[in-house]
Amino acid sequence: MFTMQVTHNVVIIGAGFGGLGMAIRLKAQGEENILMIEKGHDVGGCWRDNTYPGAACDVPSHLYSFSFERHYPWSRRFAPQQEIFSYQQYCARKYDLYRHIRFNTEVADARYQDEDGIWELTLTNGDTLTTRVLITATGQLNQPAYPPLSGIEDFAGAHFHSARWDHDVDLTGKTVAVVGTGASAIQFVPEVAKVAGKVKLFQRSAAHVIAKPDRAYSKLEHQVLSKAPITQTLDRLRIYATNESRALGFTTFQKAMKVYEWLFSRHLKQQIKDPALREKLTPDYPMGCKRILMSNDYYPALAQDHVEVINHGISSVDQRGLTDSTGTHHDADVIIYGTGFKATDFLTPMTITGRDGADLNAVWKDGAEAYLGITVRGFPNLFMLYGPNTNLGHNSIIYMLESQIHYILQCVAEMDEQGIKALEVRDRVQEDFNKKVQDKISNTVWDKGCHSWYKTESGKNTNNWPGFTFDYRRQTRTLDLNDYELLR
Template sequence: MKTTHQVIIIGAGFGGLGMAIRLKEQGQDDLLIIEKAEDVGGCWRDNTYPGAACDVPSHLYSYSFERHYPWSRRFAPQKEIFAYQQYCAKKYDIYRHIRFKTEVAEARYQDDSRTWQVTLTNGETLSCKALITATGQLNQPAYPPLSGIDDFQGTHFHSARWNHEVDLTGKTVAVVGTGASAIQFVPEVAKVAGKLMLFQRSAAHVIAKPDRAYSGLEHQVLKRLPITQTLDRARIYAANESRALGFTSLQQAMKLYEWLFKRHLNKQISDPALREKLTPDYPMGCKRILMSNDYYPALARPNVEVINHGISSVDQNGLTDSTGTHHQADVIIYGTGFQATDFLTPMTIIGRQGQDLNDAWKDGAEAYLGMTVHGFPNLFMLYGPNTNLGHNSIIYMLESQIHYIRQCLAAMEEQTFQALEVQANIQSQFNDDVQRKIRGTVWDKGCHSWYKTESGKNTNNWPGFTFDYRRLTRQVNWSDYELVR
């Protein structure tokens, strides 16, 4: 088996697949994708919990080069998005480039040969000229740091590692967390559980989801006139993009969404006490705004209890909340999100002159344009620091990054240079500007979210329009880099 490649990509989700497809179009066939799981898909392969679906309309949550796909609904369910990724991998002949059930332990830059040495968890080593990480921000489940969490004698699992063998019918189920995953699976679990206890540390802003199935006539029109899907994609993009103003420079615009939230809550929850529990105490948009039509009705069911206290500990039989009250449970489901600020974990990345990326990022992850880091030549990141969105499709951001990285790799292929490394002052200036802009956004208005590190630095979100990011990544400014010819 070949051990030396021009390009190695880590991860076969939307980022890794898109990168490989575009590189093959460019004539680059000497590439390898390393994937720890058994198939492509990333978070859309892993998150198989009941009710899993996207909150970006399907016509926009797709590649620009593969936009004409027969989506069944306005917001695609998980199985359909996963099938779309498999379809793209097959159509563009990507499967033969992937090594499945393979995990990276360490990647180390070789100063003498200007290559990356990639060590797998089985001890095998590979090498490449360019290393691209496409591991995403939502791949390592986060469990709350609770004492006794492993003492529980019943079944317990994270929503991103759903245990489908467990029958929840009639069981007393404790759900910890009220994020984007929980609002989708809680309604499904509530239908079958004998009792569902929802532990929320802080309430979420939930608005109605304008979802529906596409009719047979619509499918015919979309198939015969593909331009209609393209136009709908553009319409969705423009509508979503306008929401960036509410997060950043025109936060008064959030008042419309606050009104939509309150109307949705008041319409679906009649009990004043429950309504008060479900009203957040932070500005709208500070945490991710969620969409659901069945979350609030599920919480109003007689078999569901919303517990507005944190959890202090777990024991063999259940959980004890912060008031000292013990709650017995048969099953505990953790809907507690991901280690989103721990980029590239658990891999070790060692750059030029033995520099550890964890040390470089000890004050919080940062990268130039979210893609390149000083001290780590020929290392590129997809969906890296400060490229997450709160208002639009992440695939648009990924395609901007893919286009930029393609330019870098094409120049290397043409032997214009052997290595490129972003200059330290360029990276610092860019990240100082990003953090300055974030300080004026709604994300910095006093809530604790997965966008931030423990110290409070927002390492995840892009503080502006996606078309601004695309403008910045359209053409590589070679003077930003130290080029080794």
């Protein structure tokens, strides 16, 4: 007997790829009492937020799409940000999701009610609602990481993060300081360099950058793809198989990375002729330990006379610019942070309280972990998309999301059909799973002497899946209720 009224059967937090895919499949399963809570003004997640110049995907567009909505007229092999965002809006319209979404809304607190087996959510505006099933689809790349720059409040110019690009700031002729050289920076730095008077790139560690096999699809190709959609499906399979083979280089056959090391070295030598600059741009860690990046214009941009690469940390900021760790001052009109995201801070800043008052942040104080990256002991009826250790370094995250969505659909269906009030993963099941994951990670290239956004400050890799995506799909294909404690 419920003592609290249940306002929704399912609440999904986030309307990026994970949230959209989950809602679409739930509706196909007959579930209509769905509410999606989205902090932004539209669907899209990181593809709505990251509007910086040059933003694009590094997974080919034929694979970076839902399996049930794969035949889409992409303009290029690697889709630009606006096109991916339009695809997400298209999916939301086609599957009638907008009426289920509450925009410009954030969850402050989610609390599990033991007696009723439901979740009570408090929104930042003070509203409350309840749900049988809570699904988080907040992603791993939604909270920008700002560097702790001493004195930044004194800086006279504009300063902003790439994920919160200030399009009102005119960079024409300006001296622009860029802090960070991650996946976003290698895309926007060439665009900034086209208009800025000077670009000063502060690099903590160099990245491995290889050529991007990108091009626009021809008119003939569009005609073939449109009239024979099977060609797009076959290309999708080809891309998947090619990308999946790269997992060997990260995990069990790291000598395979020699091929990519050669590709990187050749790309660097071809585009950077200055030996001193080439040395600055050569990483001091094994390839793959950090994310491998793709760009055709990053190195040529850095080779220009008005672009300077600075291999020193930043000690302070004043009104006129930045002082590096050697004491050298660098004037700047604008500072742009290309410093990535708080990827290991899963589900923050929400407070999530589970059974018997368990605080998820406290449970995860040594690093986030979950069974299959989806369920957590002590938090019944809570399911995560793109949770701990489900990120990839070699293939499309949408493939992983669809594996998780399929698994969660089974959980929801069993709860409905069997009258299950609470479904909670067993302690030993979660413990055994994560021990295997961490054991595998310890033998991967990600654990070979670098610090990346894959890891917590203590060095635990909480983000990556240490193997093949088809193996993850095998493990999530069929729900085994014996893995869970059930309260009917």
